[in-house]
Amino acid sequence: MDLLSITHFLNGFLMIALPILLGIYLTNKFRMGWKLWLIGGATFILSQVGHLPFNSYLLTPLLESFQRTIPGPPGILVIAISAGLSAGIFEECARYGMFRWWLKDARTWRSSVLAGAGHGGIEAILLGGLVMWGYISMMAYRDADMSSLNLTSQNLAILKQQLLAYWSMPWYTTLLGAVERIFTIPFHVMASVLVLQVFTRRPGHQQLGWLGLAILFHTIMDASAVFLSTQLSVYLVEAVLGGMALVEVIIIFVLHQPEPLPPELSPILPVDIPPVFTPTQVEETTENLDQTRYQ
Numbered sequence: 001m002d003l004l005s006i007t008h009f010l011n012g013f014l015m016i017a018l019p020i021l022l023g024i025y026l027t028n029k030f031r032m033g034w035k036l037w038l039i040g041g042a043t044f045i046l047s048q049v050g051h052l053p054f055n056s057y058l059l060t061p062l063l064e065s066f067q068r069t070i071p072g073p074p075g076i077l078v079i080a081i082s083a084g085l086s087a088g089i090f091e092e093c094a095r096y097g098m099f100r101w102w103l104k105d106a107r108t109w110r111s112s113v114l115a116g117a118g119h120g121g122i123e124a125i126l127l128g129g130l131v132m133w134g135y136i137s138m139m140a141y142r143d144a145d146m147s148s149l150n151l152t153s154q155n156l157a158i159l160k161q162q163l164l165a166y167w168s169m170p171w172y173t174t175l176l177g178a179v180e181r182i183f184t185i186p187f188h189v190m191a192s193v194l195v196l197q198v199f200t201r202r203p204g205h206q207q208l209g210w211l212g213l214a215i216l217f218h219t220i221m222d223a224s225a226v227f228l229s230t231q232l233s234v235y236l237v238e239a240v241l242g243g244m245a246l247v248e249v250i251i252i253f254v255l256h257q258p259e260p261l262p263p264e265l266s267p268i269l270p271v272d273i274p275p276v277f278t279p280t281q282v283e284e285t286t287e288n289l290d291q292t293r294y295q
Contacts, residue, residue: 004169005139007171008174009135011131011174011175011177011178012132013128014181015127018124018181018185019117019125020121022117022121022185023037023114023117032111036111036118037115037118040114040116040117040118040119040188041125043118044091044188046094047095050090051090063083076226076230083222083223088216088217092218099196099198109193112189113192115192116188116189116191116192119191120185120186120187120189123184127177128177138162141159146159146160176234176238180238180241182245184221186252187221187244187248190217190248190249190251191217194211195211198210198211224240224244225241
């Protein structure tokens with residue numbers, strides 16, 4: 001097996017394994033179960049139930065017509081902002097719903113961190129699964145007899161180009177998918193911490209400005225990735241995402257709020273031990289028997 005076969009496989013494997021390892025670390029460190037992590041992951045999946053159809057049937061056709069009207073970088077920038085805003089609204093509103101209705105009692109910094117790790121973790125795992133499926137397909141087609149495939153000449157030419165690009169890229173480029181997930185998961189943790197502030201800054205009064213801030217951050221991150229990918233090399237784009245990840249980690253810890261300590265157990269009062277009754281040995285005599293005869 002050559003180096004590219006190993007690194008392509010490693011890319012998909014890390015995208016799946018790293019979120020799970022992070023979940024193991026956080027659940028052990030916080031001494032919490034996997035419930036919050038799984039609920040965070042389920043929240044991401046539920047957000048896509050509305051997000052993907054909205055993009056496919058409404059947003060994408062509109063943006064395609066818009067791009068024909070305004071080509072070049074200005075059009076790309078509008079498309080990037082629109083796509084980022086779409087993702088931000090659906091995912092952050094789903095996160096808001098998670099804390100309002102699903103995790104009503106989860107109001108600690110630790111719970112938001114764990115739920116955010118699950119949200120970003122499930123996204124990484126699903127994308128890693130797609131990467132692994134693509135890897136298996138490319139391995140199968142790599143040594144296949146192309147003439148035996150029931151493809152038109154045009155589709156066959158496209159497949160050959162894809163195979164050539166897949167198996168000729170530098171080995172370090174194949175790992176960028178895993179690197180991007182490492183830079184993206186901190187955002188989801190930060191976003192969960194931000195949305196939690198809606199409910200904890202003034203108990204009993206929701207501060208929806210924090211939800212708007214989470215949507216804004218989501219829009220900026222996604223729009224930056226989309227727009228810069230058309231203007232800069234892929235390595236510079238990942239460097240920008242890495243810088244944003246560092247800022248996100250700082251925000252996570254800046255918003256760390258002291259958590260209530262568990263109630264102290266009341267001291268156990270000593271229990272008085274009742275005296276042990278020890279019968280007195282009475283000597284049996286004729287006189288003693290006469291005294292107790294009528295008692």
